[in-house]
Amino acid sequence: xxxxxxxxxxxxxxxxxxxxxxxxxxxxxxxxxxxxxxxxxxxxxxxxxxxxxxxxxxxxxxxxxxxxxxxxxxxxxxxxxxxxxxxxxxxxxxxxxxxxxxxxxxxxxxxxxxxxxxxxxxxxxxxxxxxxxxxxxxxxxxxxxxxxxxxxxxxxxxxxxxxxxxxxxxxxxxxxxxxxxxxxxxxxxxxxxxxxxxxxxxxxxxxxxxxxxxxxxxxxxxxxxxxxxxxxxxxxxxxxxxxxxxxxxxxxxxxxxxxxxxxxxxxxxxxxxxxxxxxxxxxxxxxxxxxxxxxxxxxxxxxxxxxxxxxxxxxxxxx
Numbered sequence: 001x002x003x004x005x006x007x008x009x010x011x012x013x014x015x016x017x018x019x020x021x022x023x024x025x026x027x028x029x030x031x032x033x034x035x036x037x038x039x040x041x042x043x044x045x046x047x048x049x050x051x052x053x054x055x056x057x058x059x060x061x062x063x064x065x066x067x068x069x070x071x072x073x074x075x076x077x078x079x080x081x082x083x084x085x086x087x088x089x090x091x092x093x094x095x096x097x098x099x100x101x102x103x104x105x106x107x108x109x110x111x112x113x114x115x116x117x118x119x120x121x122x123x124x125x126x127x128x129x130x131x132x133x134x135x136x137x138x139x140x141x142x143x144x145x146x147x148x149x150x151x152x153x154x155x156x157x158x159x160x161x162x163x164x165x166x167x168x169x170x171x172x173x174x175x176x177x178x179x180x181x182x183x184x185x186x187x188x189x190x191x192x193x194x195x196x197x198x199x200x201x202x203x204x205x206x207x208x209x210x211x212x213x214x215x216x217x218x219x220x221x222x223x224x225x226x227x228x229x230x231x232x233x234x235x236x237x238x239x240x241x242x243x244x245x246x247x248x249x250x251x252x253x254x255x256x257x258x259x260x261x262x263x264x265x266x267x268x269x270x271x272x273x274x275x276x277x278x279x280x281x282x283x284x285x286x287x288x289x290x291x292x293x294x295x296x297x298x299x300x301x302x303x304x305x306x307x308x309x310x311x312x313x314x315x316x317x318x319x
């Protein structure tokens with residue numbers, strides 16, 4: 001046991017040197033199988049500590065210290081390159097409006113990265129959306145999630161799931177024209193970043209954000225767009241002729257909010273415009289099946305949709 005502790009201590013010291021050589025910054029190991037980087041402090045000093053993100057490594061990685069150092073290091077590389085994300089809050093300037101906050105998550109490293117605009121549900125840029133941003137960033141994308149209710153709600157606005165009366169005034173205030181202004185501001189910010197691949201920007205949205213993702217694909221030159229159960233998309237189906245990138249759409253077959261004829265209106269518009277699209281109806285899923293914080297969450301449908309989402313983004317946004 002004494003030897004194991006001594007050996008682990010040596011390896012932790014090597015993590016520090018290894019991290020500095022690969023990521024150009026040292027890594028600090030603290031108990032609990034967590035690695036921290038001073039980059040959180042240097043890069044995000046203007047952000048409150050609650051916005052810093054710690055990077056968890058599986059305990060099994062530390063168990064591999066003995067004696068397979070190659071396996072140990074390869075696990076560290078794989079974890080940080082693929083599963084780590086750092087986050088912060090930024091403020092964007094929007095045409096004819098007040099400022100708009102946005103949650104940004106990016107992969108570990110210097111990039112450049114493909115980028116994804118993530119559009120919220122009706123309940124704000126809440127814990128679920130922030131987790132999704134981190135999850136997508138963990139796949140290698142720089143993610144920005146703008147707060148679309150910035151004109152009518154305070155910064156950081158969130159509403160409890162199910163309390164639609166709390167979001168109705170903000171939801172109803174979102175016109176297509178205002179959505180385009182918000183999309184443009186978000187896209188312009190990404191285009192101004194040195195660590196973003198300018199021709200590899202896509203978007204993904206859920207519920208309200210699903211409609212926003214469809215609109216965004218028509219408003220700015222995206223390489224890909226994904227809509228999850230985008231309520232109201234049928235009302236903007238005429239924008240199909242202006243879509244730039246391929247459109248992936250997910251719908252729940254048990255969704256009582258979005259009628260089959262609404263979905264068909266969107267599909268018909270895409271066919272008429274001869275645009276590239278994938279239309280997926282999961283017959284056993286309800287509205288919001290992807291959200292693990294809502295009663296309608298469907299683990300299998302969520303996992304299946306996530307697999308296709310990752311493949312779609314990789315195919316359209318890869319180098």
